[in-house]
């Protein structure tokens with residue numbers, strides 16, 4: 001696995017990249033000094049709004065606009081989402097392990113802009129190294145006066161607390177995460193109220209992804225306009241993509257959006273090993289509907305282009321499958337994951353994901369029936385009416401509809417393969 005980062009602003013390559021000395025030597029904490037000494041909190045928030053940066057956690061909601069919804073009142077909180085449990089994603093891990101001070105500087109500046117004095121970082125329990133390095137970074141920043149009381153002699157004070165998750169994917173959903181942080185069961189809340197109005201401990205709270213927050217120092221130093229000028233208009237800035245699967249050069253890549261999927265998979269990802277053919281790929285993590293070469297290789301990698309083709313960039317996980325892949329098996333794996341991770345609050349999700357998994361397993365076990373295709377689509381339609389992406393919601397969160405994506409993908413793009421598998425079973429059973 002290669003860890004290639006295309007721009008130099010991600011201070012992630014040297015072996016001591018996680019230390020404060022390396023960070024300071026590469027210009028670290030100068031954005032914070034600039035924000036505290038030369039800008040008001042509102043001016044910082046204005047720059048983030050001007051950047052047009054869309055949240056990197058999945059939904060792609062503009063960060064500056066979200067910040068504008070933060071209700072008045074104290075205390076108010078910033079919660080950074082490092083749960084990163086979507087199969088295929090591993091960019092937040094690298095950012096946190098290799099460049100914890102960049103994330104921390106982003107947290108401090110964002111907290112200043114939001115007038116927050118207590119920030120939390122929710123890190124998935126399977127990332128102990130990320131948690132250790134961020135904790136050490138917090139200690140180093142306190143010693144150096146970048147964190148704690150009266151930061152750099154200003155009247156701004158901030159504490160940052162790390163909280164480790166306990167292995168539930170659903171705790172990445174922002175309101176389940178807040179419940180978990182409060183010590184409750186990690187179940188998504190009904191919205192509204194949104195966290196910006198009633199979040200952690202029922203107080204105004206901004207929840208942002210690691211990569212979103214790690215972009216803030218660059219925006220403050222270089223201006224929001226400079227960030228907005230990078231890449232396509234509504235997909236500005238750089239995006240970290242975790243590329244995995246059948247690739248010669250899998251790894252994390254920081255790209256400027258607006259290139260084609262062909263360029264991403266074949267030039268940046270190094271193409272498919274041993275000259276095999278590309279069969280399909282998931283453009284935005286396990287939740288996203290799949291793309292196929294005949295339709296999508298010349299589609300652009302951007303939030304809007306991917307959405308216009310019925311899928312999503314999501315958290316930036318590109319999973320590539322070559323011609324040797326059994327797509328029914330791949331779909332079953334993903335559906336099994338969602339069935340296992342469903343929190344069980346909503347009947348369509350709890351029951352539907354379990355049934356989808358069972359029917360796909362039956363087909364894989366050679367006991368499929370022709371009616372199973374209609375059954376799969378009927379169950380899917382009950383979870384996600386109309387089978388569209390973005391989904392029409394019958395559930396509290398989007399986990400349920402996410403389990404439908406692999407099913408609609410194989411029935412849309414690989415029906416002959418699915419039918420042939422079932423036909424073989426019917427012949428065998430007699």
Ligand SMILES: Cc1cc2nc3c(=O)[nH]c(=O)nc-3n(C[C@H](O)[C@H](O)[C@H](O)COP(=O)(O)O)c2cc1C
Pocket residue numbers: 054055056057058059060061063066081082083084085086169170171172173174175207208209210212213397398399
């Ligand atoms: C089932 C589920 C899991 C999610 N997991 C994550 C996650 O691991 N990390 C993340 O940042 N966002 C995750 N999200 C999205 C969050 O709810 C939220 O939109 C995001 O943290 C907001 O950050 P952003 O605005 O910076 O993108 C998940 C959403 C759902 C429905």
Ligand code: SF4
Pocket residue numbers: 170187188341342343344345346347349350395396397398399400401
């Ligand atoms: S959709 Fe599934 S995971 Fe989300 S709240 Fe409902 S039952 Fe829980």
